[in-house]
Amino acid sequence: MASGDHPTNRSRTMQARICKALIVGVAMSMLAAVGVSAALPQPAHAAQVITDISYAPAQPAGSRGHLLDLYIPSTGVTPRPLLIWHKGSAWTSDDGKAAADEIAAVFGPLGFAVAGVSVRPSSQAIFPAQVHDIKAAIRWLRANAATYNLDPNRFAMMGDSSGGWLTEMATLSGGVAALEGTVGTTGVSSAVQVGLAFFSPTDFLQMNAQNLPTGGLDHNSPASPESLLVGCPIQTCPATVAQANPMTYVDANDPPLMVLHGQADFLVPHGQSVLLYNRIKAVCGDVTFVSVPGADHMRAQIMDPAHFGTETVYTTTDCTETVRTGTLNPTWANFATHLRAGLKMGTSCEVTYSTGAWNGAFNGSVVIRNTGTTPISGWAVTWAWTGNQQITTAWNATVTQTGTQVTARDAGHNSYIGPGSSQSLGFSATATGSNPIPAQFQVNNLPCTRVTL
Helix, strand or coil: CCHHHCHHHHHHHHHHHHHCHHHHHHHHHHHHHHCCCCCCCCCCCEEEEEEEEECCCCCCCCCCCCEEEEEEECCCCCCEEEEEEECCCCCCCCCCCCCHHHHHHHHHHHCCEEEEECCCCCCCCCCCHHHHHHHHHHHHHHHCHHHHCEEEEEEEEEEECHHHHHHHHHHHCCCCHHHCCCCCCCCCCCCCCEEEEECCCCCHHHHHHHCECCECCCCCCCCCHHHHHHCCCHHHCHHHHHHCCHHHHCCCCCCCEEEEEECCCCCCCCHHHHHHHHHHHHCCCCEEEEEECCCCCCHHHHCCHHHCCCCEEEEEECCEEEEEECCCCCCHHHHHHHHHHHCCECCCEEEEEEEEEECCEEEEEEEEEECCCCCEECCEEEEECCCCCEEEEEECEEEEEECCEEEEEECCCCCEECCCCEEEEEEEEECCCCCCCCCCCEECCEECEEEEC
16 A cells, blocks of 8 residues: 555545635646536527436435436437536536537437536545446436437437546546445446547646646645546545556557647647557557647637648557548537547448339339448437328338328348448338428438439
8 A cells, every 4th residue: 555545644634625715726727627518609509408316326415426418319310329428516516417408409300319427526435436436427427318219229428627537547447346336226337338538637647747837736746636536636546546447448449539739739748649549559449639830728719710721630440540630520420430430330322213103102222321430339310201201011121100200220130330331221101292302301300422323
């Protein structure tokens, strides 16, 4: 046991926290100020917003660290993919679900449900409590997926700053029993299938050395956010700090991860994401690192169009690295593409539609081609009639029709569509009068290029 881990020393550290309260207050105010989210439209699309769901009993009583908000959209096929959001606060807030409405305003129209999740702050519980909490929330959401029409096999996570750290911990430590904890629902997987993290800390011990030449926070201070998180001045308890380092849990089987960091980050050094990228690259993992010049510790600056075309993008997959400049702007559309790829929902598609008609009825064929670079695993193709067409039977798919809206789901044996590959379905239907071709087809909520024969 390191000297900093001794109970007596922990008591002295707690006394030091009180003596240094003013320092902590200043640091936290700075971090809270730069964590302000970019203004986004409100989620008017949401069919249902459920707030303050208890995913575990409050601990301590009356606290809010075990609550989540759930935004269920009115659009898209079901069951819906889920995007879990946690807003950073230097581990000082029990309201990490804040700003989830802004995330839902972007991803709800794309068919995603969004869960804003809070965890306990470091003032209430030290590490690994925060990881135990997020995993408990994920387990609760998966256990209750059927209730809210969520797809338990398509969970993504996103967060910024300490929320980015929590995202990386959840994404990279799937299956690590020591980090599961016993909070709330147990016996259910806490894995997520893809992650996206903004300006996250990783190796606390190297943060001071990586500070900008103009300065930064003293991360080695007993009153630093990192020291308060682990319950000891970080340089005195390296073993504990290593357990809080996302890099500790990296292996080649981890889900895909995107990390974004500004080169002018004054609070969490840009080098923290460099370390994580290099670690994942070393094990032939799947990671994209977007390095943005001139951007500080704000999501609005990372996504500022003024920086478009200047970012350096490092990608490693299948033991192959690609380095490009200005080819992946940090936009919501590109983030959605990354999440869809990780969830195997498809990123580009083509649908070929053909019919053969006779009096009052017709047969139809729909061929779905994956024109993206990642596989589709499980698909639902949707379209809308403009006439009185009514499907009577189908093959190679389970087809349902409500009014003019049609949804055709894979039949199991044909659920996988690799890049450049296709699957098809057929149907018979009745129709009188005109029988126009549907204007648009979507696969897993993704609009496809339409080809007619």
